[in-house]
């Protein structure tokens with residue numbers, strides 16, 4: 001793959017495995033074994049079976065008629081919101097739990113922002129009967145309270161991260177500290193295409209099912225496998241990378257990634273990483289991150305907990321730098337309005353994360369016959385409180 | 394030869410190093426603390442430059458790092474302080490910190506400034522060996538700076554050999570796989586690990602760190618290594634009133 005990772009774990013200038021020696025054996029074990037394990041026929045069969053019977057895949061590719069009329073192009077929604085647990089995060093959680101079992105791990109840890117990855121991880125741990133600890137920023141625990149309860153019901157222990165901005169970045173720090181202290185029995189299920197190599201590649205492979213299905217479904221709908229555009233929101237970038245994956249080498253397909261601008265890119269309250277960030281090292285990989293001139297990580301802001309992260313995965317940093325994908329940004333207000341519009345035009349309440357991708361539709365200049373696929377990464381149940389407060393329902 | 398190389402060429406046992414965070418508890422305490430530590434009998438110093446997201450550190454050092462950042466500590470401020478420090482302190486000084494601030498500063502510039510300010514070695518826990526060798530090592534060597542690698546109970550013998558090859562002053566032996574601020578692990582497994590490393594006959598001496606907090610743990614560590622490093626326990630002292638007056642007593646309590 002032209003845009004794939006090289007032997008050292010790099011995508012162009014980005015990637016690598018910047019981990020303390022304490023994590024080296026774990027990361028090295030993963031690096032040596034992940035490709036063998038996930039290409040094993042038994043693994044593939046078990047993965048596919050669970051995606052089908054447990055997650056409910058393939059997720060539909062839905063032709064959104066009223067959106068299409070409004071935007072003057074053929075708009076399709078890839079319905080990851082219909083997956084069991086309500087988002088794309090389950091694809092990766094299933095893949096990693098099967099991997100963790102084959103590595104002989106007895107305990108699972110995870111970080112979560114919106115709680116979707118935490119719920120997905122708690123779910124697969126319940127499924128396999130494995131102990132699960134989820135780290136979540138204190139602020140996120142408050143704004144995504146329903147997901148905290150769900151994780152607890154599923155038997156996970158939820159540990160608040162109380163340092164820094166008390167959001168996803170800090171939850172990730174705490175999960176890494178846990179892994180350092182429990183290197184032998186524990187597997188860390190990272191929830192996005194971030195972290196040290198091989199995580200970005202491994203998570204992208206598990207999420208690539210999204211674009212794999214989309215190609216076949218588009219062929220059925222339109223007679224063509226390739227759309228003009230694919231669009232997705234980016235927190236760390238896993239739903240976007242899953243949506244882009246099987247289109248990367250088809251240069252005619254325009255890839256649009258949408259970051260969270262928060263209160264505005266220049267407001268000082270934003271998570272628009274490619275607009276505000278510089279190259280550096282965050283959570284084990286060389287990437288683009290929001291930071292001061294002194295290299296201190298800047299605390300991001302977005303109303304959407306899943307996009308409230310100061311970095312992006314290294315493959316995104318690469319696609320951005322070489323211009324293979326376009327990175328846009330959408331504010332809190334634009335996303336919430338777009339979420340409401342989706343309810344009213346299509347009868348779907350989207351996660352606020354996914355609403356960022358939908359808001360970008362308004363800013364595009366499509367031609368009449370363009371086929372456009374938007375990844376609807378998750379459903380909005382967890383965000384009802386935020387929507388209700390904002391719109392005064 | 395830098396000051397570290399000299400120290401290890403002449404002394405091989407019971408070395409005591411102290412870690413503390415630059416700019417903590419106050420922006421201008423860095424130099425006075427160093428001078429007091431030398432006077433009290435510390436053999437070398439590890440000065441942490443603060444980072445917003447120190448994943449290898451426990452609550453004590455996380456807190457001191459955040460406070461130091463709030464106090465206005467930056468690499469430029471630290472390099473100025475180190476020039477003052479070198480007028481009063483002769484023991485070896487290591488800088489310890491995370492890779493991102495170094496990347497932003499520029500690796501070459503960082504090494505040059507550190508050497509000019511009288512620094513002898515660098516510890517960057519999240520700088521991997523591959524990246525060090527391919528992108529950093531020349532700048533370290535050109536500036537006569539020792540790079541210190543960590544070894545944990547999980548580090549393989551082959552990797553320890555490789556680390557020994559790339560090191561020129563000492564190897565930092567972690568008492569367990571943990572973040573800073575835990576307690577010294579002296580289980581049979583760990584004793585076996587210290588013994589195993591000792592038996593490898595490495596060219597570099599080893600120093601044990603993480604979880605050294607009193608005379609008992611220091612003495613235990615010195616049975617297996619050339620010395621030990623006290624970090625979190627000392628940083629906790631810096632939060633107390635009149636901490637400067639307590640430094641001699643602290644060092645004495647560790648040495649026994």
Ligand SMILES: Cc1ncc(COP(=O)(O)O)c(C=O)c1O
Pocket residue numbers: 087088113114115116117191192193233234235236237238239240305306307351353354377378379
């Ligand atoms: C529904 C949904 N979409 C998107 C994201 C952002 O993550 P990523 O960029 O890895 O897809 C999240 C994260 O929690 C999410 O819950």
